[in-house]
Amino acid sequence: MKKLLLILLAITATFSVNAQIATPxxxxxxxxxxxxxxxxxxxxxxxxxxxxxxxxxxxxxxxxxxxxxxxxxxxxxxxxxxxxxxxxxxxxxxxxxxxxxxxxxxxxxxxxxxxxxxxxxxxxxxxxxxxxxxxxxxxxxxxxxxxxxxxxxxxxxxxxxxxxxxxxxxxxxVPTDEMVLTSINDVMNGTPTGNDYYAAAVYYLEEGKDIKQAKEWVDKAISMAGDKVAFWQLRKQSLIYAKAGDKKGAIAAAKKSLAAAEKAGNADYVKMNQDSLKEWGSM
Structure with missing residues (x-):
């Protein structure tokens, strides 16, 4: 009888575990x-x-x-x-x-x-x-x-x-500006890479900071990239030049970006450069 009771308890316990229903x-x-x-x-x-x-x-x-x-x-x-x-x-x-x-x-x-x-x-x-x-x-x-x-x-x-x-x-x-400026200062006081110069220049452009400094940094980035410079980097260089009031430099950079974007088959950058060149009276 005792053995039978133990078996029944085991069966009940197993049923209880397996019978749990999940609902939303x-x-x-x-x-x-x-x-x-x-x-x-x-x-x-x-x-x-x-x-x-x-x-x-x-x-x-x-x-x-x-x-x-x-x-x-x-x-x-x-x-x-x-x-x-x-x-x-x-x-x-x-x-x-x-x-x-x-x-x-x-x-x-x-x-x-x-x-x-x-x-x-x-x-x-x-x-x-x-x-x-x-x-x-x-x-x-x-x-x-x-x-x-x-x-x-x-x-x-x-x-x-x-x-x-x-x-x-x-x-x-959020304290993004404070954090980014601290990072830029730290990196620039060390050994910045071309990507560092480019990132700092783009941040200054997009956040409305010292555009002359942005121009200096983007030129450094483009120079360090050499023949591996990308069309999107040239695009940002053209926008920085335009904001700095250097229309001639902006047009030259935009034309380089346009040619590189056409070669890469990137329609978005082709259109953006064409629109800017039209705005600046070069197309």
């Missing part, structure tokens, strides 16, 4: 990874859906702290210090909470990111940043709560939040 989560987990300038930003959150419910002012009440999603609190992680609403947030992880209102949201970045939802006891000393974000109506319904990284630049991004028929955005600024 009603608010599935999502993880976004975004490079903003030189900063890695990771967002982790759960995504509830409307399911014929009225969301704001009902499921999510106005004037009440919300976990910004479902399940565990929404978490954002930065690889460098960032700036939000004039506040510096150190590299690390933060919970994000919001208090929705009819015309705006109060969005909070909270240093304790380990809460299951909203904190049981709110600690104001853990508020790293608080931002009032304007609400924008959307022309379509967003069935599932969605967070995005929008309006990306080398120095910032907008953390977007959409659900039902509204969009809210919070700007995040």
């Amino acid at each position: 989560q009603p608010s599935p987990f999502s993880k976004l990874e975004q490079k903003v300038g030189l900063t890695d930003v990771t967002l982790e959150y759960s995504r509830p859906s409307m399911r014929d419910r009225v969301i704001f002012g009902n499921l999510v009440p106005y004037g009440k702290l919300w976990r910004l999603g479902a399940n565990a609190n929404t978490k954002i992680t930065f690889s460098t210090d960032v700036t939000i609403g004039g506040n510096t947030l150190k590299a690390g992880s933060y919970a994000i909470y919001a208090t929705p209102n009819e015309t705006s949201w109060n969005v909070v970045f909270y240093t304790d990111a380990s809460n299951g939802g909203t904190p049981k006891e709110w600690d104001e000393s853990k508020v790293a940043a608080r931002v009032t974000a304007e609400l924008y109506p959307l022309p379509v319904k967003i069935e599932t709560f969605t967070m995005t990284f929008d309006d990306l630049t080398s120095g910032s991004a907008v953390l977007g939040m959409m659900w039902e028929s509204i969009y809210v955005g919070v700007k995040i600024e």
Whole structure:
């Protein structure tokens, strides 16, 4: 009898293990990874859906702290210090909470990111940043709560939040310029390569910095490349010359880039160079 009981228990245990049913989560987990300038930003959150419910002012009440999603609190992680609403947030992880209102949201970045939802006891000393974000109506319904990284630049991004028929955005600024300039200074004080000169020149062009310095660096890069210079490098050289007011030099570099792009069969660069040459009165 005892042996039979043991056998039955073993069979029951085996059935229990094998009988586990996997079903979809009603608010599935999502993880976004975004490079903003030189900063890695990771967002982790759960995504509830409307399911014929009225969301704001009902499921999510106005004037009440919300976990910004479902399940565990929404978490954002930065690889460098960032700036939000004039506040510096150190590299690390933060919970994000919001208090929705009819015309705006109060969005909070909270240093304790380990809460299951909203904190049981709110600690104001853990508020790293608080931002009032304007609400924008959307022309379509967003069935599932969605967070995005929008309006990306080398120095910032907008953390977007959409659900039902509204969009809210919070700007995040990253220290790209400071980091790049430090890197450029360090490299230029050492033994820079042709690629270093080219990268520094392009950064100065695109960020509106000292164009004469950019011209000097791009010339050095082109000289070091010799007969291996690429059409895209010549293209940037032409744009730097144009911005520096050297139209003749810009045209000469653009013609070289055009010829090299035609030889390489790159239609995009052929068109860009042709458009610039027409703009500069050379075609």
